[in-house]
Amino acid sequence: MFKLVKRLTSLVAMFAVLFAFSTETMAAKKSKTLENTKKRGFVRCGVSQGLPGFSNADESGNWTGIDVDVCRAVAAATLGDATKVKFTPLSAKERFTALTSGEIDILSRNTTWTLSRDADIGLTFVGVNFYDGQGFMVRKGSGIKSTSEFKNGTSVCTNLGTTTELNMRDFFDSRGISYEPVVFEKADEVVAAYDAGRCDTYTTDKSGLAAQRTKLSAPDDHVVLPETISKEPLGPVVRQGDSVWEDIVRWSLNTMIEAEEYGVNSSNADMMKTSNNPAIKRLVGAEGELGAAFGLDNDWNLRIIKQVGNYGESYKRNIADTGILPDRGPNELWTKGGILYVPPAR
């Protein structure tokens, strides 16, 4: 009798352990978004309607930019092919609705991470791929050298549905300057209006100003003022509620940054498999089982580095070499005086 009870308890305990284990691995690996992405065969990624350096399509419809590269990295990690991404150009106004309604799975569209966006509207920010700040562009001929020279009645062109609108109000209000906000839905419309003289100044993130300046009829006649009036950490966003997918996107981005930190790039990634440094070996999938935590194979990070490159390569290709912002400023690694710092991949 005693034996039977003991046997029964052990059986129950065994089942309990088994059951607990199986639910745990289920929870760790089960991501509806990942499943659907694999079934579909491509990653659905929301990008801007054309911001050189971040997400921009050429004449033949090829998307390039550092925001685009985040989605490509996720595609390389999950599907094994960085080209398997469907890009959806979105206006600032449409972007969050497109993500929460499930039209896209990653929003990588120079989007500022703020408390209310993160906590309030069903979104989760996974990291920062560009540290930016809002600035002003004016005509060189105006002689304006600093934002302190703005006068009452200044008309300001900007984009609809951005943190820019709020910062601009904080900025002018705190200085007691009355201004005329002229707010357009598309970036190209802002550029056209500013170019035509409708506005005295054009305000948006400084990277955006640098990029849009190239679209003006005479880029050299315009200058971005030195002041930065806000913090704009830009990064990819996912829907709330799928923490595995969130982790995949977060660590795809982190892999690119960490790869740069350890000097692993698209051309030397394969050779790094035999490195002496365990951290590097983990980064190229030669050691550890990092992919299993997301339900991915072990080469997921190697594929990102080989197909997309590390963060430095992406920055150079998209932003530095195109002449938008040759100086990396805060977007340099923490080891080189910047603030790019990601948790260790282990």
Place this chain on the structure above:
Amino acid sequence: MNNIIKKFLPQILAILFVVLIFGFLTINAQTNMDNRGIDFGFGFLSQESSFDVQFSLIEYSGSDSYARAFLVGLLNTLLVSFISIIFCTILGVIIGVARLSSNYLIKNSAAWYVEFFRNIPLLLQIFFWYYAALRALPLPEKANAWFGVTYMTVKGYYIPAMVWENLNVFLYCGLAAIISIIILRNYANNLRDNKGKQIPVLLYSLAILIILPLLSFLIGGVSLEFELPQLKKLSKISYIYEGGISLPPELIALVLALSLYTSTFVAECVRAGIEGVSKGQKEAAASVGLTPNQVLKLVIMPQALRIIIPPTTNQYLNLTKNSSLAAAIAYPDLVLVFAGTALMQTGKAIEIVSITMLTYLTISLTIAAIMNWYNKKIEIKEK
């Protein structure tokens, strides 16, 4: 019994179907929002909006609530619709009548006008007026004065502002003038119906309309001064006009595009209305000795209006809804301010889009109600 079932069953089923669909949609939205951690509620309306709007008919700043931002957008939508409806009606009637002219040149230019403006998509016309036409305007410092005191520039149309003293006395006089005109008209109608005497009502009405407000200036203590726009330097190369009223170029472009586009449809309605009155009516009226003016006013128009009003109502409704294209050129209407900026800042997509839809529905139903009332007033009263 059987009959009752036959009569009501389909209706009950239809209602059930509608209720089920709405129920499903609501529950579906609710679960999806719950899953994504989105709250539903209208509490945000009382929160501080913290964004500014370019152009507003009421006092507004970023420290006001979202509800007030909604009001700002709504008033801007109503403003642009109201101005455009008036312009498109005036233009539409002129073009419509011109199409029936016996003058070859007038008739054909009117036809060309209609075919040209109604066959180009409205959004393109808006872009044309905003980006091509208005952008060709001079910068403020290079603008020439129109009528001596107004300036048309790329930054807007600057006109003198009116500074009133005792404005309310003036308004009361205006109101009194309108009431006296209505009384006069009733009296004149009675006189005509009962004694067959006619008095020049129009002339008297105009006299009242001018004399009464004029009196308010002379003895009512009303005074009016004009504040002229003054050029002000913002930086070495940029200028602006200060003082006076500035009409933003966005408003001007939108009014131009909406009125020109819709006037073509109104013109066709007017032409249809006038052609719909049979020729015999005109000839009969002329044969009893009515002057051509009287024929038009007393015989043709009352009948034509019955045909004109319903389709014109549609055009007014279309115009109001089309005004939401304003967002494309930065005119701060309801869609840009509320369904644009406010939606973005709060993330309350479902709430804001439903409020916006309900608002447009209310505006449209109100316009329809007014036009239906007018239609009822002029329709044939059969005895």
